[in-house]
Amino acid sequence: MDDKDLYSDHDISIMKNAADSLNRNNDRIQEIIEFAKISNIKIIGIAHCTTFTKQANQLRTFLELAGFTVEQVNCKIGKVPFSDLVPNYKGISCNPAGQAHYLEEKNTELNIMMGLCLGHDLIFNAKSKAPVTPLIVKDRKLNHHSIEKLDSSDS
Incomplete structure (x- = not known):
């Protein structure tokens, strides 16, 4: 099988738009914004852990200032009791399938x-x-900097 056969036209469009959005002077957030603009994306979803609510709110602001509609959902959506999913566990479970479903209902084009x-x-x-x-x-x-382990000599 030819490698190109592994990719749909949509996949190739994503790869082209991503390459066109790269700029050494842009951070990751700006790259995402540029990619979304080139891709004609209008609605962006943010799925986040509750630990990152402050940062997700800031990202939402950046994206809205760039002209996007933003849908945001934290991991505790639906307040699913953990014991409903795994017996003998306590508390409220994260709900990643619920996050995906919520963003699908909001018609997000990029999450x-x-x-x-x-x-x-x-x-x-x-x-x-x-x-x-x-x-x-x-x-x-x-502290969410996994690359430090890979960069350290005592890995």
Whole structure:
């Protein structure tokens, strides 16, 4: 099979628009904004952990100032009791499938994932109808800077 056969026209369009949005002078947020503009995206979703609510609110502001409609949802949507999903667990469970469903109902065209736990991020990515790009990866030990472990000599 030819590698090109692995990609749909939509996939190739995403790759082209991403390449066209790259600029060494832009940070990741600005790259996302440029990509969304080039892709003619109007509605962007933010799926975040409650730990990152302040940062998600700031991202929302940046995106709205850039002209996008923004739909935001935290991981505790629906307030699902953890014991409903896993017996003998307490508290309110994260609900990554609920986050994906909420953003689908809001017709988002691109979703930004911020700090979802391992496993929850996998479920959100699998359930999201819109393409997903990560902005923050949760890493409790390294204060969300996982690259530090890879850059250190004592890995």
